[in-house]
Amino acid sequence: MYTLLDERVADAQAQLDDVLKSPADSAGEVYARDVAAERLARQVRRLAGAEEGLVFGRIDGADGTDLHIGRLGLHLDDGDVPLLVDWRAEAARPFYAATAVHPVGLRRRRHLRMEQRVVRAVSDELLDGSAPAPGDIVGDGPLTEALEARRTGHMRAAVATLQAEQDEIVRSPHRGVMVVQGGPGTGKTVVALHRAAYVLYAFPRAAERGVLVLGPNARFLDYVSRVLPSLGENDVAMAACGELAGVTPPTVELSDVARLKGNLAMAQALESLVHSRQAPSGSQFAVRVGQERVCLTSVDVAAARDAALASGLAHNRAREVFKEHLIGMVTSMLESGTVEALAHIDAEIADSTGLDLDAAAEADLQALGFEGVAAADPAEVFDAEALHANLMGDAHAEGAVESLWPRLTPETVVRALLGDARTLATHLPSLTADERGRLLRSAGAPWTDADVALLDEAASLVDGPPGRTFGHVVVDEAQELTAMQWRMVLRRCPARSMTLVGDFAQAGPAAAANDWSQALSPHLSSRFALHTLTVSYRTTQEILATTRTLLARIAPGQTPSRSIRHGEPPRDLTAHPHTLAATVARELQAQAAAHPGDLLAVICADARLDDMASANVTRWARLVPASEARGLEFDACLVVGPQEIIEARPSGERDLYVALTRATKRLCLINVVTASSGP
């Protein structure tokens, strides 16, 4: 298989070299060459990405047939039967679906663990109830091995051990919106990422338009960044929500303000503000043409506005339609004015001199030898087209249009809304005066993360839909998204093909919804399929047990996940503020000595971060603020100041629940005893 892989890589590379060397004379040829080169380069990356653990499974049917399962499919040129079956292919499904109760025609499922190009371990499961034969190697399950493996700070693909309930979601034929919920560590991220790889394989139209994976922050995206490349998929765009709009604001919003800015009312407010800049009722329009001043009535202006709005275009583009209509009206007024004026002059001359000017002109033309030529009709003499073009480019006319329908940028719109108390009151009547006061921002204030969705909304109102959209969008930690962020995401997924994974018990402070229908119904009504994962693969039973009471308080209706792992009971320590640094350091040192190589983390309230950094905890552990712990995983965690975490943000109890569920093996709580909390 590796020989074949090498051949495929060499072939693709040789083709790529040829394409890059081929001459291209015209712009069209250069474009075609670039497209071909990009496709081949992607192919080389995909093949090379499958190197590690190329083959990881084998299924033996009760009928004596066998298939090898791997990261991609490999066929011999002249062979009918594939040498290696892509894990996403239908033929590979029994590898994931078979159980002893439903063996789906299999006798044996074999897992292979490869390191570089060497088979390091083989483990078999006999599915038909038969006793192990000499060729069967029945050992510790590969899932147990994967779960007990030391964490590295980067999530690994779980392609070899996807469980049946996960696999069913990953390869679901449903092309619309799929929502996956489940407690901490139930494999939601695993499912989301493998689903992205499956969509690329099985839904070519979505794949062609691209797949986007959205995560809550850069730390999380780095943690999951290696999974898709290791599945041979290098072309998935990954971003935090903020980056979608192309801005990375320096400031994090206060959580109560973030919540307000995430409210759907903001979309209506922005729309209403933009609408107020579109020739409000009663507007008139006047423009100077030569010596004349032409005025349009408010009824004319309203007609031009209605035509512009009916175009369905965004503000700045609709402005052109508005302008065209106004100038069109001015032109035809001038035209009919000219015709009338000329007829009037003709009539006056005829009255005072008895001369018919048209007849006289015709007689003059005849005298000059132009037989049968009529004098020009004034309506034809008037060059309406030239005047129209002239007025479209006229600075004075442009100024008059600008005052009725100004060109807008997303920034000016959001600044206009949030920068003025009266504007806020006009466009956000549903908020209280106190809420509006919290939204008010000073002119020079920097943008915050919560402004991003507002800027994006404003951009769609003034300039139209975003340039880059995707065929499928995966959102991890989807409970975090505000209504305004959902709008931002949906704008980028016109096909509404999405995988959304999350857990409302872990929601941060800006999340206003408590469940999926609340979060999604304003955008998708009820058009989504909901799946629930029930088994926790990360946390031990002992750790999960300590979170029971907390979970019952923050998510009363939620059934706790079932853990398949056992470990040490969590430990509880206390420290005074002045002994805290030493206590944490001592504990970390002890852990590092007892479990060398384990990945440790200290999770604390954001305000404790500097304190912990100066206590040098990064010598032994990753230092993670509780606000950024969502989705992450470590071998052991020290949660410092649980009470401080609870008090730090409105979502404090849920933040603590997240912090307590990050460890795969050991959890230690260090309570900080302050004067007010007593000894």
Ligand SMILES: Nc1ncnc2c1ncn2[C@@H]1O[C@H](COP(=O)(O)OP(=O)(O)OP(=O)(O)O)[C@@H](O)[C@H]1O
């Ligand atoms: N089928 C599997 N095979 C191997 N490991 C798995 C499997 N499913 C889940 N895991 C492991 O369990 C851990 C938790 O998975 P994951 O991070 O996907 O859970 P989650 O539900 O997203 O958690 P959270 O809610 O905390 O974000 C990870 O280490 C993951 O690799």
